[in-house]
Amino acid sequence: MHRLRCFALCATLLCPSPLLAATVFRCEDPGGHITFTLQGCSEAQDLQLHRAHNPTPGSGQPVPLAQTGKTTRTRSQAKPSAPLVVGEQGDGCGNRVTGSARRTAMIRQQVLAGxxxxxxxxxxxxxxxxxxxxxxxxxxxxxxxxxxxxxxxxxxxxxxxxx
Structure with a gap:
C-alpha cells in the first residue's frame, strides 16, 4: 500500500497542470538590461506587469503571430513591362536542343546535333x-x-x- 501512495505522489508531481495564462514581470535595470521573470524585480529595477496567454493548440481561435498591414507600392517597386532574364543555364553547346526535344530524343534513343x-x-x-x-x-x-x-x-x- 505504501508503494501505491508513493507512486501516486510521484505521478502527481511529474504531471503538472497546464498553465493557460500567467503574469510575468518585466524588469529593466538602469543599464537597459531587460529580464522577464515570475518572481518579481529587485528594488533597483523598473517593474512592468505583462499578462502572458499561451493557449493550447486547438483550444479556440487562432492567435496571429504578427499583424499584417496593407503594403503600398512606390515607383521604384513598379513591375517592369518586359520580362528580365537574369541568367540562363547553358549546356556548352549553345542550347541548340531544347529540353523537350532532348527528352524525346533520349526516349527514342536518337541523337541530335547539339x-x-x-x-x-x-x-x-x-x-x-x-x-x-x-x-x-x-x-x-x-x-x-x-x-x-x-x-x-x-x-x-x-x-x-x-x-
Whole structure:
C-alpha cells in the first residue's frame, strides 16, 4: 500500500497542470538590461506587469503571430513591362536542343546535333569504343545484329551535325 501512495505522489508531481495564462514581470535595470521573470524585480529595477496567454493548440481561435498591414507600392517597386532574364543555364553547346526535344530524343534513343556527351550516353548508354583524333572525339556503338554507329563530337563536346 505504501508503494501505491508513493507512486501516486510521484505521478502527481511529474504531471503538472497546464498553465493557460500567467503574469510575468518585466524588469529593466538602469543599464537597459531587460529580464522577464515570475518572481518579481529587485528594488533597483523598473517593474512592468505583462499578462502572458499561451493557449493550447486547438483550444479556440487562432492567435496571429504578427499583424499584417496593407503594403503600398512606390515607383521604384513598379513591375517592369518586359520580362528580365537574369541568367540562363547553358549546356556548352549553345542550347541548340531544347529540353523537350532532348527528352524525346533520349526516349527514342536518337541523337541530335547539339546534344552533349552526357546526353548521348543517357540515350544510347556507354560507348563500345572511344577514339580521339585532332582533339575531336568519336563514340563507336555496335548493336546485336553487328551494325555499327559513330557519333562525332566537336571541340566543345557537342554532337556535330551532318555536313
Amino acid at each position: 546534344m552533349t556527351r552526357s546526353d548521348v550516353e543517357s540515350a544510347l548508354g556507354k560507348p563500345d569504343k572511344i577514339s580521339t583524333q585532332n582533339g575531336r572525339t568519336r563514340y563507336h556503338y555496335r548493336d546485336r545484329e553487328g551494325s555499327s554507329r559513330q557519333i562525332s563530337f566537336d571541340d566543345a563536346g557537342c554532337v556535330k551535325g551532318k555536313p
